Amino acid sequence: MRSELPFGEKLRAELGVPARGRRLDSSPRSRVWRAELSGTPVVVKQLVDGPEATERYDREVTALKLAARVEPPVVPALLGTDPDARVLVLEHVDHRPPGEDWVTGHATALARLHAATGPDDTGLLPAWSGPVQGDIDSFLALAATLDVPEPPGVRAELEGLVARLRTAPGHALLHGDPCPGNDMHSGGGVRFIDFEQSSLGSGLVELAYLRIGFPTCWCATAPPAPLLHAAEAAYRATWREATGTDVPDDLTDACAGWLLRGDALVQRAYRGTTDHLALLPGQDWEWGTATARQRLVHRLGVVAAMTGDGNGRHGAELRGLGRLATDLRRSMLTRWPHLRPLPRLRP
Incomplete structure (x- = not known):
């Protein structure tokens, strides 16, 4: 799956060369990978071609930037974007099983x-x-x-x-x-x-x-x-x-x-x-x-x-x-x- 990771020259110049790319489950409207940048885990998400794909990408990027105002954070940090390929690079969040409440x-x-x-x-x-x-x-x-x-x-x-x-x-x-x-x-x-x-x-x-x-x-x-x-x-x-x-x-x-x-x-x-x-x-x-x-x-x-x-x-x-x-x-x-x-x- 590593060769499929949509990490182009723009992102490489900004964030470095990714390693250990692994495809994750996602909706049919996107492709998602877990990868590493300098040993730090990140999530790479690409919105696939389809109806309103560019609009959905723009909405997600805009919402993440607006939500980044909140402290402590309520969204993963947006580390990088490649609008031409509709790719976002996000902070990896370690998910824990939630409690009953x-x-x-x-x-x-x-x-x-x-x-x-x-x-x-x-x-x-x-x-x-x-x-x-x-x-x-x-x-x-x-x-x-x-x-x-x-x-x-x-x-x-x-x-x-x-x-x-x-x-x-x-x-x-x-x-x-x-x-x-x-x-x-x-x-x-x-x-x-x-x-x-x-x-x-x-x-x-x-x-x-x-x-x-x-x-x-x-x-x-x-x-x-x-x-x-x-x-x-x-x-x-x-x-x-x-x-x-x-x-x-x-x-x-x-x-x-x-x-x-x-x-x-x-x-x-x-x-x-x-x-x-x-x-x-x-x-x-x-x-x-x-x-x-x-x-x-x-x-x-x-x-x-x-x-x-x-x-x-x-x-x-x-x-x-x-x-x-x-x-x-x-x-x-x-x-x-x-x-x-x-x-x-x-x-």
Whole structure:
């Protein structure tokens, strides 16, 4: 594998000649090696040719530079780049098996990452993009296919939701895929990797991952309530310490937004290719730790609990969605009684 290491003259001039290159597992969108520079281990990552490869590379480089402001670090150090070959050279982080309460450290590091940017950084990364009108249409069409009546006014509620998410304030540095596996647990704390989908926006949309079941991740899991509450509290306390401001209490909109997105039922390579909610009545498919129907049932339960009693400002604005989520979840469990809950979150 050494001859494949994409370490051109530019990087050799800056960093030296690499040795002991060894290919590591990675997504289909990249190639990753472990190598050594003057006896020090490093990671070499190359984004392969494909749709938006240059954009994904630019996002990752920009996000890593922005995140480098944070001390203690929440990302590996970026040691060198070769834009022509779409190569990054990164500090190697020794990953340790996390403890049972790893999600608390994950949430703490996520808050520190989010706090790395502010209003002056607008435009350095794309703005976060949420659900759109097509997601509303697909979600309501799924309910109709499963013979679940649409509560009066629910379409207007969902249109209001999409509008609120589109204009939600915030300049947080969003990872784009803050999943177990994209966090490295080391003696110095958690460091995040793989920023190809990074953006700027409201940190609530990624804090919601813990509650809604890690929607863009292969490892859809549900933390026990005490651990969930501890992790969310750790995020809020860390954000307050870093920024001097409070995180809004209401995660309802963020969780409801993830519920609408059928593309959050499949891995990235299949997103944007078809209406995945339309496929779900006729087939179920596995992705990582759960099936698509398991994922959706979990999200429906979360949103139903957050909106059904009208608690919170946005809960009151989504009462019709709460009734629809409750009825749709009941219909799915009646049709497919063998659906199991998401697995409990484990290290």
